[in-house]
Amino acid sequence: MEAVNPLLNAVVAVRAEAALADARAADATPPDERGPLHGVPFTIKDVNESADLPVAYGSLPFTGYRPGFDSEVVARLRRAGGILIGSTNMPEFGVRITTDNRAFPATRNPWNTAHGPAGSSGGAAAAVAAGIGPLALAADGMGSGRAPASACGVVGLKPTRGRTPWAPASQEQWAGYVINGPMARTVDDAALMLDVLAGPVAGEPYGLPEPPGSFLAACDRPPERLRVAFTAAPPHGTVDPAVRELFEQAVTVFEAMGVEVTEAAPDLGGLLDPLLTVIAANVAAMVRGVPPQHLSDLESTTLDIALYGERLGAADYCAALAAAQGHAAEVVRFWSRYDVLLTPTLTVLPPPLGKAPAGSGFEERWREYADWLAFTYPFNITGQPAVSLPAGWAAGNLPVGVQLVGAPGAEDRLLRLAAAFERARPWAAARPRLGAAPGRAG
Secondary structure (H helix, E strand, O other): OOOOHHHHOOEEEEOHHHHHHHHHHHHOOOHHHOOOOOOOEEEEEOOOOOOOOOOOOOOHHHOOOOOOOOOHHHHHHHHOOOEEEEEEOOOHHHOOOOOOOOOOOOOOEOOEOOEOOOOOOHHHHHHHHOOOOOEEEEEEOOOOOHHHHHHHOOEEEEOOOOOOOOOOOOOOOOOOOOEEEEEEOOHHHHHHHHHHHOOOOOOOOOOOOOOOOOHHHHHOOOOOOOEEEEOOOOOOOOOOHHHHHHHHHHHHHHHHOOOEEEEOOOOOOOOHHHHHHHHHHHHHHHHHOOOHHHHHHOOHHHHHHHHHHHOOOHHHHHHHHHHHHHHHHHHHHHHHOOOEEEEEOOOOOOOEOOOOOOOOOHHHHHHHHHHHOOOOOHHHHHOOOEEEEEEEEEOOOEEEEEEEEEOOOOHHHHHHHHHHHHHHOOOOOOOEOOOOOOOOEO
């Protein structure tokens, strides 16, 4: 971290001496008392509260805020023996698909530092890709965990809604569309992390029962004869030719693995407008909590979203939720015919540093962002598990990911297939060569 973070700006708060003290304490722990993450360093996102790190939510007015408690997911990672080393960068309130803000320098992509890591969990993905830590806690709203995983060549898992908690912080994250999940270099590591994170909390509005078995153990079992549908046709926008080429290569790998592969897809249209209403209303509610004297410290794009949200009525919000839930039910029925859907993760290559939609208003900007995330955000609304896996590198040494989407609650099946894909096309040995010219790697 000391060697590479000044170049990347992935980590924004560090607990160096405390982490070393935790490591010494871990060394002294009797073997029979050690947890599944014994001694493993991990980072958390700048939206996850911890007892001894500041949390700014990527926002200048909150810089220096110390909550003084561990959120439940952070506490679980620590109880399992993990060693918290720092928190990672994100855009203000997570409402941008690039990892930049007014509080901290922009995060760079370890594979090509002229590009960004996407967002909003861009700091988490950059930290894992650069070797700062093997595990990172991410949060995924419109694909904001899977998108940076794709952009940085790592594994990013969005669990089923309710699989991991937000407690004790606000539990209505964008009407339940945002969920904490693991980010790691390998499928096994992501599964191990999910084993630690998963489980209900009293009062959790979407909490699922305890999982029936270990997700890590599921990765060791060969996938059964699964019905895998695939598509590279987004509900809106277009897919970059370089992304499409690597996706088509991935489809051939799945065919060679012996699963049943068919070109098919659910209708993913009609979900964007309700989602934009939910985002705007939630941002407006967050901004109401900022003291008036600090409103000028917020970014203009955040204020624009909040103003849009303030103009909405309660009936608008309820109608948006009803429309989203109704169409989400239709989408999920697709999984009665297929076990897994395979898509590109991002429709675009990792964006150049500083690139953002040119639109002047919230809707115009976010419709372009949604084109980037056309394959990811629908499954935040349906609540299904989805994982982004490295598929290869395009020109300029830019990573490209593919996404697997499973039926609600079927993380075990999803991870089993993901692990088989990793064995067929291993990626963990590829590492960015930091300090080299942009576009070069080892």
